[in-house]
Amino acid sequence: MKVMIIGSTHAGTAAAREILTRHPETAVTIYERNDNVSFVSSGIYLYLTGVIQHLEDMFYTSPADLKQLGAQVKTRHNVLRIDTGHKTVQVANMQTGEVFDDTYDKLIMATGSSVIVPPIMGINHEKVLLCKNYEQAEQLYQSLQANQRVAIVGAGYMGTELAESYASMDQQVMLFHSHSHILNNYLGPQMADAATKLLQHHQVDIHLNERVTGFASGSNDQLIVETAQGDYEVDLAVVCAGFMPNTELLRGQVAMDRHGAILINDYVQTSDPDIYAAGDACVVNYNPTGQPAYTPLATNALRQGALAGINVFGDLQPYMGTQATSAMQLFDHTMATTGLTYPAAQRRELPVRHAVYQGN
Missing domain, CATH: 3.50.50.60 (FAD/NAD(P)-binding domain)
Structure with missing residues (x-):
């Protein structure tokens, strides 16, 4: 065969x-x-x-x-x-x-x-990078400089992990997300809020419910990130839109x-x-x-x-499906999730109840 x-x-x-x-x-x-x-x-x-x-x-x-x-x-x-x-x-x-x-x-x-390339004006600017394959990873590495101001567009796994990386290297990081909380496809609001506070504790400037609408050249070789709420001057932007x-x-x-x-x-x-x-x-x-x-x-x-x-050799092993279990390390914390979040279950009108436990 x-x-x-x-x-x-x-x-x-x-x-x-x-x-x-x-x-x-x-x-x-x-x-x-x-x-x-x-x-x-x-x-x-x-x-x-x-x-x-x-x-x-x-x-x-x-x-x-x-x-x-x-x-x-x-x-x-x-x-x-x-x-x-x-x-x-x-x-x-x-x-x-x-x-x-x-x-x-x-x-x-x-x-x-x-990587989804959103329809943002100026997305092809030389100071706007994507993050998925080998060549893009090399571009990101080559772009590293001391005391940079970096804008990250999108706070899924990739964007959140990049925010942590740049912050740990003492870069000034702005994280833009068009939703009301980060990691919204993976975490419920309570865990997402904890992750947000952790990032903010490490000086990541988080902009929720703020959609990036454009990129443009600024003065002194800077990049302007444009949103409905204002313009921001940075050295580099990384788009992680899913x-x-x-x-x-x-x-x-x-x-x-x-x-x-x-x-x-x-x-x-x-x-x-x-x-x-x-x-x-x-x-x-x-x-x-x-x-x-x-x-x-x-x-x-x-x-x-x-x-x-x-x-391919016949119906030999059925797929058990998945709960979409995933985890990430964020600074000195680990976050893990499996199955539906409570808001996701509500959106699907499933008969669910909700309990929260906090402890050691």
Whole structure:
């Protein structure tokens, strides 16, 4: 059997490992448009602060490791088109310019996600950076200077962790978030308020319910961050506005949710029985609601990737779903969450009650 994996993300590499460990005779081809594989983007903040010394240490695996297992790894190869009817793909070799076709028996979509680039005026300014992949991490590191004023747009996991990193390096940090509390997709208001106070204790200037509307050049080579409440002069801005699934290749060919995330069944199989999906490109089966949800976490990606590698050979191992458990360290505190927050349960009109315990 010939299995094609598009994307050497956490999910893609987990799928390849599972296939080649269980069925080493399988022909596995991995197409990856970058020159590196399985970058751990959640560790960028550790690299900035020097906890991780080398950016090269932030890869889950390497092309050489996958080749040793028996995979054909085609880095710097961009898949241009998928024809699900004929089970063919069109691929461009980004180094030579050659365009060729390839075929598959089973396909695993592990194309991951990209940073959402919000429609903000001036978003392409040279002093506005994004934070997700290897190249962007290197840009952030190269931009580090002493006594900088840094604006971070978006207070999800990535933005909050970056705020901690810059603050721990004695940078002046402003954190902008368009919601009423930070980490709103993960924490309820009480825990979010505790996290806010912790950041403020370390001199992070938090702007809640304040949407950034533009970036512009200021005097003395500064960057102006524009909001409805006022303008702020900084040295650098980092936009962390969330992630969107990379699923354009299958748009109109398999079922997706309204965000463009691929829908899967209990065996991480798409609406096309010969295509499986794993990681940030697809939804999770979210146990607290019994409904699909888009929850881009590395733990989900690794589990789904392994399941895709098992289930391409048949419905062998059902997906148990997830509670979307996650945790983060914020200065000298650890915060963890699992399942729905109380406000999220209320929004879904679930019959819930609420209790708070505080103690050692």
